[in-house]
Amino acid sequence: MQYMITGATGHLGQQVVEQLSKLTAKENIRLGVHTPAKAAKLKDAGFELAAVDYRNIDSMVTAFQGVDVLVYIPSITYNVQDRLNEFENSLTAMQRAGVQNLVDVSFIADQANNPFQMAGYYAYLPARLASSGLNYAVVKNALYADPLIPYLPELIERHNVIYPIGDQAMSFISRTDSAEAIANVAVKPYLRDHGQNYLLTMGQNYNMVELARLMTAATGKQIGYAPVSVQEFADIYRAEGDGDELASMYQAAAMGLMDAVTSDFRHITGHAPQAMGAFLKENYQPQ
Template sequence: MLITVTGATGHLGRRIVHQLSKTLSPNQIRIGAHNPSKAAALMEAGFQVAHLDYQDPATLTPALRDHHQTYLLSQSTSLPMTELAAIMTKVSGHQIGYQPVSVAEFARLYREEGDGDELASMYQAGAMGLLSGTSDDFWTITGHAPTSMADFLAANYRPK
């Protein structure tokens, strides 16, 4: 079995790889990364690394091919950005709004944090509808429901 973890160099992706590594060997886990240089340490640890860029669908097929089973680890509902903003407003106690911007503008807004292009790739994937899928696969694999976005943010939000 070979499992490809997309976004594996990001905050959540790294945690998923860490958890999978407790039961699978590195040669059973493929690291999907927008920026493969961020996965150098994982490659040195024996993981396969594949370039995945949601803005360039040609990078998706090679990295995801040859899988006999595909799982979508998601929440049971897809939340539009306006709903996410409402949840973030409630959790943070600050008014959070949402205003669509171009992919280039989104990248510019987050470039100072060092993640502009990577986050823009995810933003583009969302705009293409690639992040709106839902499934019960999380339950199938783990035996329990995923944490809701509201509960996750309430447990993990740390104001600066």
């Protein structure tokens, strides 16, 4: 079987490469990258590289030749139409290249009433794939726990978590756990051949008081919870380039749309995901 991972040099993509390498030989894995010259280390490590431009169908047809299972990790654009166009181009290229099996990486925010700016894309995926003729599974991630680690120094300085979600909870998963599940779905036909729709989460969700207590325990610094408004949150982080997008996601969380918990990770891997407290303690390094 020939597997291909798009977005292979991204944060999640690198983890999927590592996890898939535990389940099949490197020569069975092709890595889709935007600029192969910038991924020389992966080539040196024994992986085959292929240039993938989501806007160029012909390039993807070439890259997808001989692939049995495609793990599709989308680009990071926050433009819904661009993301839809990239996905449709990829489906066209898969059809022309004869790829039959797809593991599509998605996100928890896919409800019809979800105000997150990218929710329209995530809601589109399962309906679109149902008529695609592919063998596929949609693997939705809860919020990644990983960005909390570099965020901790700021929260320590603020003395508070400021997410504008009130008394609601959010679900999380680590990228490592996500990647392990995605790799397992890719190599096990019974997990991906029937249009399955998975949601990867930790064993529980966390309201912000609970999350703040776990952060306090991990850092040894007192962190509480003092939510700002959605608009204030957007204003604080707009200069970093994603303030409005993040604010819309937390607006969804405040509506109770980001708190689902499933046992899908255990169903796929056979063991429990890492809990938030253990994740924070393992990864936080005092500055």
